[in-house]
Each structure stands twice: as structure tokens, then as C-alpha cells.
Amino acid sequence: MHNDHTPLEDKSPEEGDSSSEAPSSGPREAARKVSQESSPEGSQEGILRASRHYRRGNRFFASGMGDKALHEWKHAASIWRSAEAAKHPLRKGMGNLMAVLGLLITVVVFYNLLFTMFPRQDDDQMLLMGGESRSWWERFLDTGRDQQENWQRLGIREWWDQLRRSWKEDSSHHAGRREMGLPTVEKRWEDLLRRYGNWGPQFNYSMDYNLVSGYGLSRMGEYQRSVAIFEKGLLSTDKPEKRADLFQGLANTHYYFGYNLQEDGLAKYDLEMVRKASQAYEESIKIRPVPLSFGNLGWMHYLLGNYEQAIDYSLKALRMNDRLDYVRLNIGLVHLVQNNITESFRYYSAVISRNPPQEVYLGGITDLRELIRDNPGRHPFSYLMLGLLAAKDGQYDLAEDSLTRFVTSPNIGQRWRVMAMRILDQMTTTELER
Amino acid sequence: MSPLLLILALAPPLAMVWFFQSFKPAPPEKPGLLAILFISGLLSGLPALFLNHMVEKYTALWAGAPEIQHRLLFWMLGIGWNEELAKLLPLLALLYFRKDFTTPYQGLLGGITVALGFSAVENIFYLDRFGTVTLLVRSILTVPAHAFFTAPLGLCLAYSKNAAGAGAKYGWLLGGLLVSMVFHGTYDIWLSFEYGWINRLAYLQVLLMGLFTLLLMRIARQAPIDRQTGAGIAP
Numbered sequence: 001m002h003n004d005h006t007p008l009e010d011k012s013p014e015e016g017d018s019s020s021e022a023p024s025s026g027p028r029e030a031a032r033k034v035s036q037e038s039s040p041e042g043s044q045e046g047i048l049r050a051s052r053h054y055r056r057g058n059r060f061f062a063s064g065m066g067d068k069a070l071h072e073w074k075h076a077a078s079i080w081r082s083a084e085a086a087k088h089p090l091r092k093g094m095g096n097l098m099a100v101l102g103l104l105i106t107v108v109v110f111y112n113l114l115f116t117m118f119p120r121q122d123d124d125q126m127l128l129m130g131g132e133s134r135s136w137w138e139r140f141l142d143t144g145r146d147q148q149e150n151w152q153r154l155g156i157r158e159w160w161d162q163l164r165r166s167w168k169e170d171s172s173h174h175a176g177r178r179e180m181g182l183p184t185v186e187k188r189w190e191d192l193l194r195r196y197g198n199w200g201p202q203f204n205y206s207m208d209y210n211l212v213s214g215y216g217l218s219r220m221g222e223y224q225r226s227v228a229i230f231e232k233g234l235l236s237t238d239k240p241e242k243r244a245d246l247f248q249g250l251a252n253t254h255y256y257f258g259y260n261l262q263e264d265g266l267a268k269y270d271l272e273m274v275r276k277a278s279q280a281y282e283e284s285i286k287i288r289p290v291p292l293s294f295g296n297l298g299w300m301h302y303l304l305g306n307y308e309q310a311i312d313y314s315l316k317a318l319r320m321n322d323r324l325d326y327v328r329l330n331i332g333l334v335h336l337v338q339n340n341i342t343e344s345f346r347y348y349s350a351v352i353s354r355n356p357p358q359e360v361y362l363g364g365i366t367d368l369r370e371l372i373r374d375n376p377g378r379h380p381f382s383y384l385m386l387g388l389l390a391a392k393d394g395q396y397d398l399a400e401d402s403l404t405r406f407v408t409s410p411n412i413g414q415r416w417r418v419m420a421m422r423i424l425d426q427m428t429t430t431e432l433e434r
Numbered sequence: 435m436s437p438l439l440l441i442l443a444l445a446p447p448l449a450m451v452w453f454f455q456s457f458k459p460a461p462p463e464k465p466g467l468l469a470i471l472f473i474s475g476l477l478s479g480l481p482a483l484f485l486n487h488m489v490e491k492y493t494a495l496w497a498g499a500p501e502i503q504h505r506l507l508f509w510m511l512g513i514g515w516n517e518e519l520a521k522l523l524p525l526l527a528l529l530y531f532r533k534d535f536t537t538p539y540q541g542l543l544g545g546i547t548v549a550l551g552f553s554a555v556e557n558i559f560y561l562d563r564f565g566t567v568t569l570l571v572r573s574i575l576t577v578p579a580h581a582f583f584t585a586p587l588g589l590c591l592a593y594s595k596n597a598a599g600a601g602a603k604y605g606w607l608l609g610g611l612l613v614s615m616v617f618h619g620t621y622d623i624w625l626s627f628e629y630g631w632i633n634r635l636a637y638l639q640v641l642l643m644g645l646f647t648l649l650l651m652r653i654a655r656q657a658p659i660d661r662q663t664g665a666g667i668a669p
Contacts, residue, residue: 096531096594099604103526
């Protein structure tokens with residue numbers, strides 16, 4: 001259709017040469033022209049100019065100058081688009097605004113999808129909980145992730161292996177062991193790594209498979225195999241950090257091997273296993289003295305009847321971390337067993353005044369119930385402490401029963417008896433109000 | 435931080451702003467506008483930090499995630515998207531709606547200036563944390579990299595401004611953001627590998643992005659300007 005025109009067609013003096021349109025004389029002039037172009041009158045002018053460029057392109061084309069023709073047509077199209085948009089100046093501004101609003105909506109949708117499609121796993125999310133004593137800002141900053149310096153950057157081989165495994169699992173999604181409900185060995189490793197690799201205070205990505213599998217086996221109740229794996233791991237590494245992790249894993253496994261939960265919710269302990277656990281913990285703290293290990297050692301020495309060591313280790317744990325309320329309960333328990341009632345009461349009261357989470361009370365109550373079970377009638381003050389914790393925890397029946405037993409016990413002293421009766425009275429009032 | 439270290443951290447990005455400004459076709463960009471864009475780039479570090487923190491804290495995506503796909507997505511959709519979005523926000527607020535924002539090179543220069551402000555605040559942070567040695571590496575690698583990530587975004591911003599119709603404008607904006615995100619995410623992925631030679635791919639990418647930016651500068655400089663209005667024209 002362009003051949004329908006000739007170079008002479010529509011020619012007028014002012015458009016005979018493309019240079020007849022003087023270039024913009026400067027930014028002010030350009031701005032003025034932009035403003036002019038933005039007006040409806042300017043848009044009419046723009047359309048006229050576009051048609052002139054279009055016809056000029058036709059003439060170049062007819063003369064065999066294809067490149068110049070193309071340039072003119074492009075220019076014409078551009079001017080035409082601008083002029084069309086300028087017909088409605090308000091709409092032009094609205095177009096920018098709508099584009100930006102559209103983008104912002106896209107951004108919101110994007111984040112919505114990102115946060116719903118890749119939620120943090122529940123067990124991982126638990127790392128964010130607790131630490132209520134920290135400031136709001138500290139809790140906000142805490143991602144529950146490891147520090148950047150400790151990330152183990154994956155090598156290309158690990159990346160490739162993971163990718164291959166991922167493809168393989170996708171392709172055999174409904175086949176083989178998975179269909180039978182049995183995880184593949186790789187899947188099991190992956191699960192173990194996910195479950196234990198980023199869990200707990202000893203979070204460390206440089207941990208090895210011995211540690212991961214040791215914890216995995218321990219969790220599955222295969223304690224002997226778990227112990228064997230941890231011991232093998234200890235033989236295979238000289239790195240102090242890894243040895244500390246492995247000793248800690250070994251200690252936990254021994255402890256749980258000797259921990260037998262009874263039907264009444266209380267535990268019985270194999271003291272030989274507790275002794276092995278304490279030995280492993282002692283090795284661990286030589287390398288990495290962390291408050292948790294000291295606290296656990298304190299508890300194990302209490303179970304073993306080494307009360308002085310139990311208090312020593314527990315006090316060390318508290319000096320390192322003042323927030324360990326379960327350690328305070330352990331110290332109170334040790335003093336109770338040693339008949340240091342005032343000291344014991346001081347520690348129990350300290351815990352209650354700190355208003356810890358419910359699980360702390362539950363742990364303390366369980367320990368006291370175990371003490372009463374193993375030593376019937378020997379520690380009457382354990383009923384007082386039990387009553388205190390149960391009342392604070394809202395277990396009024398248990399509290400009332402314990403305190404009643406306490407006030408009816410012989411040889412407890414008038415001061416303690418009066419105090420227990422006062423608590424009983426207060427509790428009854430509270431119960432009535434409730 | 436001493437004033438000397440602050441100057442050391444700010445000098446490479448400012449030198450690059452001067453470099454890109456010197457190639458701008460006349461008239462030169464207003465120094466005040468460039469200063470505001472640079473400062474807004476410095477401040478855009480805050481939303482980027484916040485967004486990265488939220489993604490790391492509340493999604494399964496983070497740099498140490500055991501799953502490879504989560505790591506990749508973190509670099510791409512987490513860091514790449516967040517940081518480029520944080521750079522886009524001041525561009526939209528301070529440049530996009532200006533009447534004198536008309537030519538493609540203005541967009542390119544604006545995008546690069548904000549990106550260099552962003553890299554400057556990173557420089558200050560890393561200098562404070564890791565010392566002056568990192569500044570050398572960052573000046574060679576990271577400062578230009580940030581400029582090159584955002585150059586396409588700036589150019590697309592200009593094309594969006596000059597495009598006819600809200601749909602086309604939106605398309606340019608989103609397209610620019612996605613291209614910058616891919617550049618940024620890929621660069622971070624190379625650096626997340628353990629092996630040195632894979633890390634070196636980041637250098638190669640910066641080199642290629644530099645060449646691409648030169649191409650964009652050429653396109654932006656030669657882009658058709660409506661001689662009647664002085665305005666840039668969308669392709």
C-alpha cells in the first residue's frame with residue numbers, strides 16, 4: 001500500500017526536508033513544548049506531525065530508501081502514540097498512577113503467595129518462641145536462624161546430589177517405597193537432617209552424619225545403636241566442637257535409655273545409665289561449658305545422690321544463665337532432700353515470684369511427686385512445695401490435698417504449718433470466688 | 435566510624451554516579467535531584483533489611499535452608515526481589531511522576547544513582563563489620579554490580595513513563611523489576627557456592643552486566659527524542 005504514494009505526494013514547503021523541524025533549543029523550550037503537547041490542542045498538532053512523518057516515510061520507501069522510510073514510520077508511530085495519549089491529559093496522569101497502583105497490588109499479592117506457599121515449618125517456628133524476658137526489639141530481631149558466619153555453604157556436589165534426588169523423588173512420586181509408606185534411606189537422612197540439623201541450642205550446620213543419625217536413632221528409641229554411632233563419631237573426629245556435640249548427644253541418649261516413663265506419668269531411672277550420661281556431660285563441658293549442660297549435670301547428680309555436686313553444677317548453670325528456672329527448682333529439691341527447708345523454700349518461692357511458663361511448674365510438680373513416691377513419708381516438706389507449685393499452677397485439688405497432708409504431718413514446726421494453713425485459706429477463698 | 439572511613443565507603447559509589455552522569459546527553463541532570471536519589475538509595479536499605487528479615491524469619495526460605503530449592507528461592511525471590519523493590523520505591527516516589535522526567539537516560543541514571551546509594555549503605559555496614567579490606571573487593575565487584583542490577587529497571591521506568599496506556603506502563607515497570615531481580619538473584623546464587631571457581635562466575639556476571647549496561651546506555655542515549663517536545667519516546 002505504501003507504493004501508492006510518490007515522493008512528491010503531499011509535499012509542502014515546510015516539510016520538504018526533515019531538518020525543517022528545528023531541534024529543541026534547550027530544556028526550557030523542551031519543557032514548554034511538553035506542556036504544549038500535553039494540551040488537547042497540542043495533541044492535534046502532534047497527530048498532524050505524525051501524519052507528515054508517515055507520508056515522508058512513504059516517499060522514502062517509494063524512492064528505494066528503506067532504512068530512512070522505516071525510521072520515519074517509527075517516528076510517526078511514536079509521535080502518534082504520544083499525541084493520542086495527550087488527547088486526555090488527565091487520563092495520561094491517571095495512567096501513571098494506575099500503573100504504579102497495579103505494581104503495588106502485584107507486590108502485595110507476591111508477598112502473600114511467598115508467605116503462604118513457603119511457610120516456616122512448625123517445629124522450626126518453635127525456635128522463635130520463649131525468651132519473654134527479652135525486649136520487644138530483641139525478639140523482633142531474632143530470626144531463630146543460625147548466625148551467617150556458621151552457615152555451611154553447600155559445595156557443587158551437594159547441590160547436584162540434592163537436585164538429582166529432588167528430580168528422582170518427583171519422578172517416582174507414587175512408586176516404590178514411598179507408596180508403601182516406607183521412606184527411602186535418602187529421605188530418612190533428609191528428614192533427620194531437617195529435624196535435627198537446625199534444632200535446639202546446639203544448632204550447628206557443620207554437624208556430621210554421625211551426630212544426625214545418633215539423634216535420629218535415639219529419637220526412634222534405638223538407644224544402643226545410637227550410642228554406638230555417637231561413640232564411632234567420637235573416634236572419628238578430633239574437632240573439639242564436634243566432640244562436644246557428640247558427647248552431648250551421647251549423654252542425652254544414655255539418659256533417655258535409663259528413663260522409663262510409668263503409667264502414672266512419673267519416671268523411673270536406671271541409675272547406671274544416668275551415671276554414664278553424667279560422665280558424657282562432664283566430657284562435653286570440658287570442651288564447651290554451656291549452662292544447659294551444667295543444669296542437666298546438676299539434675300543427674302541429684303538422681304545419683306551426689307547432692308553437693310548437684311548444687312555446685314546447678315549454681316554454675318544459674319551464674320551463666322539466670323533465666324533457668326528449672327535449675328532453681330532442682331536446687332530447691334536438693335535442699336529439700338537435705339532437709340535445708342528454709343533454703344529450699346527460698347528457691348521455690350523465687351521460681352514462683354518469677355512467674356515462669358506452665359511447663360516449669362509441671363516439671364517441678366513431677367519431680368516432687370517422684371520424690372514422694374520413692375521416699376514415702378520421709379520428706380513431709382515436699383507436700384508443702386508441691387502444694388505451692390500446684391496452687392500457683394491452678395491445680396487446686398492437688399494443692400489442697402498436698403497442703404492438707406502437710407499440715408497434718410507431725411514435726412513440721414508451727415511456723416510452716418501456719419503458713420500452709422494460710423495458703424489453704426486463701427486458696428479456698430479464691431476457689432469460692434472462682 | 436571515622437570520617438575518613440565514611441569517605442572511603444562513599445567514594446566508589448559517588449565516583450560511579452559521576453561517571454554515568456558524565457555520559458548523559460545534554461542537559462545534565464540536576465545535581466539536587468541526583469543527591470536526593472542517592473540519599474533515598476541509602477535509605478532504601480531500611481525497607482530492604484526489613485523485608486529480608488521478614489522472609490528469613492517467617493518463611494522456609496533462608497540462606498542456610500537444608501533444601502536446595504529453598505536456598506535458590508531465597509536468593510531470587512527473597513534478596514533479589516526485596517532489594518530491587520526497595521530501590522524501585524524511591525524511584526517511583528521521587529522520579530516517576532516528575533514532569534521533567536522524559537528521557538530514557540534520565541531513567542537509567544536515576545536507577546543507577548539509587549542503586550549506588552544502596553550499595554553505599556552496604557559499604558558502610560560491611561566496612562564497620564569486616565574492615566577496610568572488604569572495601570576493595572566491594573568497590574570492584576559489589577558496587578558496580580548493584581548499579582548494573584538496577585540499570586534495566588531505571589530504563590524500563592523511563593519507557594513506562596513514556597508508554598501509552600496504563601497496561602503498557604505497568605508492563606514496563608514489572609518487566610524492569612523482574613529483570614533486575616533475576617540479575618541480582620543470580621549473582622547472589624553464584625556467591626552462595628562453596629567453591630572458588632563458581633564464585634568467580636559472579637565476577638563474570640558483573641562483567642557481562644557491565645557490557646549490557648553499556649549497551650543500555652547506548653540505547654538510552656540514542657533513543658528517539660521527540661524533537662517537538664524534547665520528550666523521550668518509548669520503543
